[in-house]
Amino acid sequence: MxxxxxxxxxxxxxxxxxxxxxxxxxxxxxxxxxxxxxxxxxxxxxxxxxxxxxxVGNNLILQSDRSTVRLNVEDTDEWKFTLVNKGLPILKGNLRISFTNKVQPVNHPFIDVRSIVEVNIPFKAWRNEQVDVIIPVKAVRRGVSRIHGIEVKIPHLFGTGLVILQNKKMLGVKKLVFPNRKTVHTSNKEYNFLQGSQHNQTSIFFDPLQPIGTKEYQKGDPFQYIHWKASARTQKLQTKVFSPIGARTWLLLLNVDGKKTDLEASISHCAYLIDYAVRENIPFALAINVTTFGKSLYYFLNEGEGRGHRQKAFDLLAHLSVASFTIPYHLMIKDICGKGISYPYVIHIGDIEPSGYASLIGFGKKGSLVFSVKSIENQGAMELWK
The missing domain is CATH 4.10.860 (DNA Excision Repair, Uvrb; Chain A)
Known part of the structure; x- marks a missing residue:
C-alpha cells in the first residue's frame, strides 16, 4: 500500500x-x-x-480483504485490517480511521463530521511486527459504509518532528445496512385471475400434469379426468384433483424522486413488501427510477423469488441515497409497460405526478391490478389505485 x-x-x-x-x-x-x-x-x-x-513509516504495509458484509439496523460487526511494519520501530503513534456513518463504533469514542465518523486509537509497531486493528461497530442507519481513509501520525522520540502517513483510497471492504421494514396494511383482498405457472390457491386455473388427489365424480366433471384405478378400488367414479395455478407475480415500482416522497419511509415499505413476498413464496420484480449503466436506464430486478432474490433487492435499496441520479418516474413506468410483459399485481410506492397516471392505467388495461402504497402516520397502507 x-x-x-x-x-x-x-x-x-x-x-x-x-x-x-x-x-x-x-x-x-x-x-x-x-x-x-x-x-x-x-x-x-x-x-x-x-x-x-x-x-520511519516507509515500509509500513496495509493489508485488507475485499468483502461485503450485509447487516440489518442494530446488528453488530467489525472493521478489521492489518498493519505490518517492515521498517523502523513506531512508538507512541496514533491511528485515525474515517468511515461512513451508516455504522458507528461500539467501544471507541468518535466524532461524526458531515456523515463521516472518525476514530482515533493509539498505535505502535516494532520492526517486523504485525498489528491487527479491530474496531467493533453497530449498524445504525440504512446505506453503504466504507473506510474512506486511514492516517498514521508518528511523532519523533524526542518530540522534534512529526510524520503523517495518509491512505486516502477506500478499502475494498464495505458494509451494506439493509432498511428497516415498516408494516404495510391492506384494507381488503383483491384477487387477480390471470393464467400462470405458480401455485395459487385462489386461481380458477389448474395444472393437468400435477394431480394432487381424487374426489368423487360430480356431474359436469370432464370425462378425461376420471381416475379409473381409484374408481375400481372404491367402486365409485373418482375424478382427479389438480393443483391450482395462476399468476402471482408482484411488480414493485419505487419512486425516489417525488416532491412529497419520504425516501426512507418509501424504502422501508418496499422492504416490508419484499419480505412478505419471500415469506409467501410470491415471485416479484423491482423497478427503481435511479439511473444506471447497462441495457436499462434504471434499476430493474427481473422476476425471481426466494432469499437470494431478496438479497439482490435489498442490495439495491441499501445503495439508494438522496444524491442518486434519477430519471422521470413516468418514463420508467411507460418503458416497463411498453415491454409487453404481464404482471398480475403492480404495486406503486412513493409519490406520483399526473404524468404517470396514463402508464399505470396502461397496466390496468393489460389485466393487472394496480395498488398504491401510502404512508399515514408512519404506517403503510396499500389500496387499489384509482
Missing part, C-alpha cells in the same frame, strides 16, 4: 542547527575539547532526527 507521507519539523530543530554552527566556531577559536564534543553530539542528534523522520 502506497502512503502519502508528510514530514513536519519542529522549531527546536532549527535552534539546534544554529547552536551547532556556534559550537563549531567556538571550538576552532578556543580549541576546547568539551565544545568540540558538544558539536559532534549535536551533529549526531540532528542527523539521527533527520534520518528517523525520513525513514
Amino acid at each position: 502506497i502512503w502519502e507521507k508528510e514530514i513536519i519539523q519542529e522549531k527546536n530543530v532549527l535552534i539546534i542547527g544554529q547552536l551547532m554552527i556556534l559550537f563549531a566556531i567556538l571550538s576552532f577559536i578556543f580549541g576546547s575539547t568539551t565544545i568540540l564534543f558538544l558539536f559532534i553530539f549535536g551533529c549526531f542528534m540532528s542527523l539521527g532526527n533527520y534520518l528517523y523522520l525520513k525513514l
Whole structure:
C-alpha cells in the first residue's frame, strides 16, 4: 500500500542547527575539547532526527480483504485490517480511521463530521511486527459504509518532528445496512385471475400434469379426468384433483424522486413488501427510477423469488441515497409497460405526478391490478389505485 507521507519539523530543530554552527566556531577559536564534543553530539542528534523522520513509516504495509458484509439496523460487526511494519520501530503513534456513518463504533469514542465518523486509537509497531486493528461497530442507519481513509501520525522520540502517513483510497471492504421494514396494511383482498405457472390457491386455473388427489365424480366433471384405478378400488367414479395455478407475480415500482416522497419511509415499505413476498413464496420484480449503466436506464430486478432474490433487492435499496441520479418516474413506468410483459399485481410506492397516471392505467388495461402504497402516520397502507 502506497502512503502519502508528510514530514513536519519542529522549531527546536532549527535552534539546534544554529547552536551547532556556534559550537563549531567556538571550538576552532578556543580549541576546547568539551565544545568540540558538544558539536559532534549535536551533529549526531540532528542527523539521527533527520534520518528517523525520513525513514520511519516507509515500509509500513496495509493489508485488507475485499468483502461485503450485509447487516440489518442494530446488528453488530467489525472493521478489521492489518498493519505490518517492515521498517523502523513506531512508538507512541496514533491511528485515525474515517468511515461512513451508516455504522458507528461500539467501544471507541468518535466524532461524526458531515456523515463521516472518525476514530482515533493509539498505535505502535516494532520492526517486523504485525498489528491487527479491530474496531467493533453497530449498524445504525440504512446505506453503504466504507473506510474512506486511514492516517498514521508518528511523532519523533524526542518530540522534534512529526510524520503523517495518509491512505486516502477506500478499502475494498464495505458494509451494506439493509432498511428497516415498516408494516404495510391492506384494507381488503383483491384477487387477480390471470393464467400462470405458480401455485395459487385462489386461481380458477389448474395444472393437468400435477394431480394432487381424487374426489368423487360430480356431474359436469370432464370425462378425461376420471381416475379409473381409484374408481375400481372404491367402486365409485373418482375424478382427479389438480393443483391450482395462476399468476402471482408482484411488480414493485419505487419512486425516489417525488416532491412529497419520504425516501426512507418509501424504502422501508418496499422492504416490508419484499419480505412478505419471500415469506409467501410470491415471485416479484423491482423497478427503481435511479439511473444506471447497462441495457436499462434504471434499476430493474427481473422476476425471481426466494432469499437470494431478496438479497439482490435489498442490495439495491441499501445503495439508494438522496444524491442518486434519477430519471422521470413516468418514463420508467411507460418503458416497463411498453415491454409487453404481464404482471398480475403492480404495486406503486412513493409519490406520483399526473404524468404517470396514463402508464399505470396502461397496466390496468393489460389485466393487472394496480395498488398504491401510502404512508399515514408512519404506517403503510396499500389500496387499489384509482
